[in-house]
Amino acid sequence: AAGTANADVRLFVLGLDGSRTEVVWDRARYPYLAHVHWSEAGAPLLLVQARDQRSQVYLAVDPDTGATRMVHADEDQNWLDLFPGVPCWSPSGQLVRIEDEGGARVLAVGERPLTGAQLHVRAVLDVSEDDVLVSASAGEEAAAPEIGEVHVYRVNELGVERVSQEPGVHSAVRAGGVTVLVSVTLDRPGARVRVLREGKTVATVRSHAEDPGLSPRVTLTQGGARRIPCAVLMPTDYPGDTLLPVLLDPYGGPHASRVVAAHNAHLTSQWFADQGFAVVVADGRGTPGRSPAWEKAVHHDFTVTLDDQIEALHDLAKTHPLDLDRVAIRGWSYGGYLSALAVLRRPDVFHAGIAGAPVTDWRLYDTHYTERYLGDPAAHPGVYAHSSLVTDDGLSAPADRHRPLMIVHGLADDNVVVAHALRLSSALLAAGRPHEVLPLSGVTHMTPQEQVAENLLLLQVDFLKRSLGLGRASAR
Incomplete structure (x- = not known):
């Protein structure tokens, strides 16, 4: 959990003769061993990070003694990201890395972008x-x-x-x-x-x-003044003559994009669209793939990700048949957090939500992930309270109006533990707010079991139609 002690990580070079040499660096200052690379082009190479992830150093290792020397150092006022494939050596012995330079994320070889x-x-x-x-x-x-x-x-x-x-x-x-x-x-x-x-x-x-037997009817576009990347999906048989109830279907947080130019990525959203919804997927600030500033806009405030969902929704309604009087939101993991945040903080916009495996109290989530964005909870308790759904005092800054909320969580979830859902349900009950809880026995953070996944989709559609007053027509 954020703010708690991490595992003590050490690194050794093991010889084929059975020898064992410990690699030495300032583990108190740089406790995170983020990457290890060893190739013909140079000495073993480490990337180690400080606990606050605002500084990191690249170290070359002497495999005979375990001693290290600094090759390069980085600092950032917010945080430093990690990237696949780097650091490494080029065949000529130059350091290859990805860095944020001049507002862009660039490839650097040696000291040259x-x-x-x-x-x-x-x-x-x-x-x-x-x-x-x-x-x-x-x-x-x-x-x-x-x-x-x-x-x-x-x-x-x-x-x-x-x-x-x-x-x-x-x-x-x-x-x-x-x-x-x-x-x-x-x-x-x-x-x-x-x-x-x-x-x-x-x-x-x-x-x-x-072949999945389903072809998404998807339009990739941008929404709002921030040019938020969006995907809009309509029912396959939609004639285009009526407003449609809206279902936002985001992830909406760090490390994952949902608005992608890929067929299979939109299959579940299209299935929901074919149940009678206009489905909107928006990748707001904090999602990857645009610029360092876009990703780091969530520093010390995850709630801006909700602001961008609303901005995209309202702008797309100007050009698409979206019924803003019937708006629901569903999501899983960070998307589940975002869905619960939407109905609790902005019931003027959202009329129902489904929160799957949501983080509800950011103090309970992983150190490396959570502290990167929100800092140390002991130093920034207000930051954690503002971005969380619940605190020790109950619901965090809820609006007065109640909206239907379904909470879904796998009881065997070892990523976002089920305590998150239980704390949210307890706080809702204490506040006198009706809600539904769907515990999934034997399910971890995702639902790979085919029968469970299918029935979960059907239950979600039933909840959405009940909550938005759409009747309970059978799912297709």
Whole structure:
């Protein structure tokens, strides 16, 4: 839980002869061992972070003695993010990393940034003598927003070349002269896998994945003055002549995007749309893929993520058939927190909510995640109280009006423990607020059991239709 002691982490180099050498660094100052890299290009490389995650150092290790020396150091007034594939050495022995520079998230080799604000670099996929292979989305200075897209690029001192071409979400692995490009797009289910040599397709890996039998009717757009990335889904058979009840279906928090240019990502939202809703998915401030400032706008205040859901909803209602008198919201994990926050703080906008596995008291969630955004709870108790749904005194800043709320939680959840749901239910009961609690026996943070997942969807639709006065027509 936030503010409590972490595990004591140590690192050793083990020799094939059975020897054991401890790697030494200032573990009191930098307790988080964030990344370890060892390749032919250089000494073992560590990335270690301070507890507040506002400073970190890159350390080269002498494997014979365990001694370390600093290669590079970073600081940030809010926090420092971690990225897949870095740090590492280039074949020439230069440090490869992703950093925030000049308001952009860039690739740096040695001390030189190789990309600018046109790209928002997400991960390093491979490093060769000729270039660095990265995945990136459109940055703030990109020629087009490319909503929901992630592409693969080759980057070196001469410039940037896009490897993936069609709109979608792409990733890749590379070895030698062969690149395997994995692509998902809006217009087809599943993934397309191509083998490239010298930039040309030499083979395609056939997919035998089952067709989901559902095609999302989705529009990717932007909403509000902040140009919030949004996906809008309509019922498959919608004729376009009436206003529709609205279901917001966000994640809406750090580390995960829901507005993506990928077919299968929208299947559940489309199923809800086909039950008679206009479904809106919005990736507001705090979600990844746009700029460091966009992600770090949630520093010490998670409630801005709710503000962006409302801004997107109201702006989209100007151009889409959204009935603002019948608005519900559902979500899981951070999205579950956001859904409960919506009905408790803004019942003037939201008329019902489904909170799946919600964090309700941020003091009870993980140290590394929670303290990154909200700080130390002992130093910032007001920050935690403002962003939480419940405190030791009960509900946190609820509005007067009551709205229907369903709380769903797996009893075996080892990520967001069920105590979160129980504390919220207890606080609601103490405040005299009716609500529904659906405990899922044997279910962890997600619901992989097919029968449970199916029935859970049906129960959610029933709750939404009852709560919005839509009748109880059978789900399709």
